[in-house]
Amino acid sequence: MKNLDSLLTSSRPVSTPRPGSSARIMKAIHERPGHGQRLQLLRRLRPIRLGLASTALLGGAAFAYVDIQSHPDGLSARVAHRLGVSIGAKHEPEVPMPAVSAPLPLPDCDSGRLPCTVKSPGGGMTVAVSPDLLRSPTLMDRLGRSLSAATARDRNGVKILLYSSIDAATRYSHALTLFGDEQQAELAAIQNSYAGQFERMGTLDATSGGSLIRYISHPGAVPTTVDFEPTKLTMSASRVKLLTDNHLSYVGGEITAISADSITVRSKSMRLVHIDTKTQFLSSGGVRSDRNGLKIGEVVYALVRSNNGTEQALEVVRDAGIKNNDGGIEYDFYGVDFTPAEDAIIWRKR
């Protein structure tokens, strides 16, 4: 056989970066915080979903639920906490979490001073919450049936916005998304994909680029509430979940149907993906826990067939469930991650 060394040397793969690749990288670099101005939270952990139970406004005894995930390495954490929670996210692979059993009093917030600052007992990031916005009738009106929203600043002074809602009619907890300056480029794509289902709440700060979109469960929107036999599963809401992998496209999928044993997702390209949850779930990826030992959820993997006939990865995160203070409704949480570019979340009532 011809000298293998020379064969190998001459067989270097023939492919070159696309024109403009360097420019795109530099554009991404320019959009990042400069050295010394790091926004650890948003850099490391995306997306952040925060659900605030209805008591956040009604009784003053706030309860916050934070679910932080970092894709694709499975970093995930949850904080159950009093409102005003600061999200600690400086260290990998685990997120420093305040103790769930130690509710934070919010004297500053309660006194109405702006902004009130709450420091995380876990040593993480400090955020300042503006209670007037949290209780703003104007904002409440804009949010329709939602119950709470709040602005916050990270320790670098970058504004972020926290938002959640409980659908008063259906009592479903809607998703909350926190966006920072790294997600700006993806917002437009998502909104374009979900015209009519997402509403941009406005840019908070021109320099930081903090922004928020929210899911609007308007009448006629897909998905809507559907009941199924025999388990009476009810789909409550769906929304785009941002993939957190730096290099992946931020596009979303939409749950169009759910039953006891299947999920149907419509991708951005309008392709319908049917997932038989009984036969296509392949294996468990193990239980995720935060550093406090709190079970976060179980990861399972499924295969779906793509439009070109090849099998694609599907990661399903089966959450441990969310205890909703609003009447004690509990939810199973399924995060459906399509790889590489399709992605959706569903919530379903347990």
Add this chain to the structure above:
Amino acid sequence: MNESAVIKEVLSGHKDAYAPLVDRYLPGLYIHLFALVKDEDSAHDLAQSAFIKAYDSLDRYNPKYRFSTWLYRIATNDALKHLKRQQRIGLDDIPEIPDTYDPLEATRVEQREARVRAAVGKLPLRYQTVISLYYWQNAPYAEIAIILGIPIGTVRTWLGRAKDRLEELLGTYE
């Protein structure tokens, strides 16, 4: 301007100073990643991610090593994670070794090289990685050892075993 000066410039807040590093290393890094993941989109994504990660962590860069070594280490780790994630769900898309043979010499050369690349793609990931770094990136043993976090002796061993396997795979075609 040498690399350490460039990096100091970037760390002092001049983001544009990072551009020459991107221009210098992107083509080679892309080839390396493409050799591993065999998908142009993924290779682009991983390359971009590696440059961004390197930028984000630049204040932790150890100038004892070449920037490229550090960059390749980041990129290789990410690529292997990417592939392992695919493997976990059984989506390994290893190309078949072509069995057609064109009489034209130019085509024969192309076919032969394609067969070699396909054969490399049949190797375990660690062997593919050392082949790519050694033969296609011209990285010396010591640098490969740093990139992969393994002893130099292991690099030699892996390369030797990789070539043995390749000879088995390619022998019937020559």
